[in-house]
Amino acid sequence: MIPKTGDAPQQIPVEKNPGGGVDFTISGQGGYLRLYCEDGYTPEITIESIAVNGETTDTPVAGFEDQVSVTMKVASEKEDVPLVGTPTGTVTLYNGKPGTDEPLATGTLEDGSATLEFTVDVEDLLAGKIDLYAVYEGDNNYVSVNTADATVISVEESVPAAPAVTAVTADGNPYTSGTWTKQDHVVFTVSGSSAESGIAGYEYSADGGKKWTGITPDAEGAYCLAVPDEGQTTYLFRVVTNAGTKGTATEAFGVKIDRTAPEAAIHVKDNQWTGFLNTITFGKFFKETVDVNITASDTAHASGVEKVEYMLSTDAFASVDQADGDWKELKGTSGDTYSFSIEPNQKGSVYVRVTDHAGNTAVINSEGIVVYTDAAQQTPAFDSVKTGEDIAVSFTEFVISGDSASNYTLTQPSGVTAEIYNTYEAEPGTDYTLNTNDNGWVNEEFVITAEEGYSLSLTDTADGTWTDTLSASDETDSGEVTFYVKNETTGAISLAKTEDYKIDRTAPVIEGITDGGIYCVSAEFTVSDRNIDKVQINGEDAAAKDGLYTLAAGEYTVTALDKAGNAAEVKVTVREAHDFIWVTDKEATETEAGLKHEACTVCGYAKDPVEIPAIEQEKPEEPEKPAGEQTGGTGAVQTGDPADSMLWILLMLAAGAAAAGAEFYRRKRR
Structure with missing residues (x-):
């Protein structure tokens, strides 16, 4: 017993009564009781089980959403030392040491045990853990016990499944893993899979999983990877979650790209041809069956030779793409060698077409070959002939005919013919x-x-x-x-x-504005050219309205370009307002009004003229009369020296001229 007075605790021995309880007597001021086991041990709370979404587990694993259930009981520290009585009171769960954070849950003991439930954000758990502590408080604070060690609840996110991977070639057709293509590139699109924390992105590996590189999504959010390099590469793909979990890798996806044509050679006795001839000269004659050997290989990017075909044709083709006829497939005789024979009475150029597993082809051909019988051994031999030159043959009986200025057919009496092809179709970019x-x-x-x-x-x-x-x-x-x-x-x-x-060597003409010109408020201009391409204002394409281009206040570079590349450029400045001054068009006089107008000192714009009023006449003051020359009564006007009258007239004219000059000077200054 702990007295209220603060004295030292007192131990009170107790004994069980027949009902399983204990009886004891307290005297004095009273105090608090702490319950002990029979051997002196304090009771403790233990966590019996943890259930996640209703399923009991020692350590919760990924997959749960938010519901956690914890069942606890209060018992003795030692199983062989029972508590006296049945504990009652409350149990509280904390994440961390009690009192450091808000409790996760609180419940009441029933028969010494309690089950508490609380929710937890699984994404928070993915980044950490919960250290679960329990606190037991008996009724009236009789017992207060904390667990010594925390029970840890942690979550390991499940490993996401491998994503879905599709692949297409540059032409948009589906691409199958491990097949050869001659397209410019193969594009992978990676998508799908799921994770508790959400998908953060996707990675790929091109070295069997040793090094992984993230795939940057495009503007539409798709995760695509373009593979342009020739050769063979195997790719793996996987998911990366928001919690950093790496997903299961996909099965290996092989990409095989070969854009290089195979190589081939035609061998006839001591002759060899490795290229394409767009003209045929029949200059190879044999009197018995001749063997043709063809070597073909494809080692540049190792897709390998798929098939070798040949045809014997007397036709000349301007380009490889036009070489067409009765192609026959050959089977290899040894290694990379393929053979066939030209029999007597056969002639033509040997065409060979080699195709690799990626679909690349190489077409080569030989000069014209003639195999004749004994009866036809007098077939003439001749060299290639240029237009306008003579044809030299070794006998006199022959017929030569032609369907154009450059193509001829030579026929001897035995009926054996030989064609001479000496013309072709020229192509820009090639010839x-x-x-x-x-x-x-x-x-x-x-x-x-x-x-x-x-x-x-x-x-x-x-x-x-x-x-x-x-x-x-x-x-x-x-x-x-x-x-x-x-x-x-x-x-x-x-x-x-x-x-x-x-x-067209003539540049467009810009009218209405001049280079370096300064304009006020706005400026308008037109552009003329017989094959105008576009007009640009400060580098941006501009459109005219009713044939006019209008510039507001600002600084501009106007460029006009025609389809031949000729250009005209004008730089102008447009001010926001005019700078006006008054300009006198006509001075006012005493008898006539004048005219004036406002004109802009920058661009010269002038407003309509306005009137300047006529100058008012100023009357001169009348001079005082000399003594003795008074007027009055009804007497007649006094007369004197005529010189006096002339003086008065001159004085009046001088005064008027002075007044007019002053007004004129005043108006000029204004």
């Missing part, structure tokens, strides 16, 4: 270039320039005038040049080629 802009205009000479290895002429004769450039200089909206291109290596002359051009 020659133009100096026109995207609109087809130039503001200087129109120039056609031959590419290296080619020359230009206005005629198609081999001995004509051939040059590196052709030009035209007259201004026109509809000019054209017809010309020919010669391949200096083969001597082939193209079919006639016509290129249109438009020349």
Whole structure:
């Protein structure tokens, strides 16, 4: 017993009564009691179980939302030393040492135990933990016990599932993992999965998961990754949660990009061809079956050769894309070698098309090959022929015919024929270039320039005038040049080629404002040009209203450009108001009014004139008369010397002139 008087505590022995309780007597001033076990130990509160969303667990795991239930009982510190009586009172739960924060929950003991429930934000738990302490207070403060050690409630977020990954090629078609493509790039889109703390973003790895890099979302919030590099790369993707949890990685997604065409070569005996010929010369003759060997490889980015095709054709094609006919697929004979034979009575150029697994193709061809029989061994041999030159053959009986100035067919009596192709279709950018802009205009000479290895002429004769450039200089909206291109290596002359051009060397005209001009309130201007492209004010495109452009107060750079690239520029300043002064147009006199107007000293703008009133006459003072010359009565006017009258007249005129001069000076100053 602890007396109220502050004296030392007194221990009161007690014994159980038959009902299981204790009886004892207190005397004196009274005090507070602290309940002890039979052996002197104080009771303690223990946490028996923790339930999350109704399921009991020792350590709560991720997946719960917010409901936590804690069941406790009050018992002796030692299980073999029971308490005397059944504890009653309240139990309070704290996060941390009691008294440091608001309690999580409070409940009343029933039969020595209590179950308390409280809510907790799972996202808060993801970033930390709850140190759970319990406090037991018996009725009337008989017993007060704190747990010595905290029970820890912590949450580990579950690992999110792998996200969904889709892939498309640059042309928008779906891309399948591990397949070859020749597209410019492959784009991944990563989405999906979920986490208790929410999805913060996505990461990718291109080295098997050793290094992870975040994917930046685009303007619409999509997580996309573009892969442009040629070669083979395997990608993994995973989720990152707001709590920093790393998700499960996706299955490996392989990207294979190969934009490089394979390589090939045609071998016929000692001859080899590795490129594309757009003209065919029949100069290879054989009197028996000849074997053609083709080597093909694709090692640049290792997609590998998928198939090799060939055709034997007497047609010449201007470009690789036009090479078409009866293609036959070959099977490899050994390693990267493919073979077939040209039998007697066959002729043509050997065309080979090699395709790799990404879809890249290479097309090459040989010179014209003729395989003849014994009866046809007199087939003439001849070299390639340039336009305008003679054809030299080794026998006299033959027929030569042609369908154009440059294509011939040579036929000998046995019936074996050989074609001579010496013309082709010239292409801009390959055989020659133009100096026109995207609109087809130039503001200087129109120039056609031959590419290296080619020359230009206005005629198609081999001995004509051939040059590196052709030009035209007259201004026109509809000019054209017809010309020919010669391949200096083969001597082939193209079919006639016509290129249109438009020349304009005159800059647009800006009227209504002048460069360096200063204007007041506003300024208007017009622009004229026969092929105007746009008008810009301070770098921004401007539109006219009824043909007029209007400038408010400010500083401006006005630029007018035509389609040929000619430009006119004017810089002006527009003031917010005029600076007026008065200007006299006509001086006022005693007999006539004058005129004046207000004029701006900056831009010269003038208002309508207003009237200056006529000058008022001022009467001179009458001089005093000399003594003795008084007037009065009805007498006649006195007369004197005529010189006196003249003096008075002069005085009056002088006074009037002085007054008029003063008024004129006053008005001039004003």
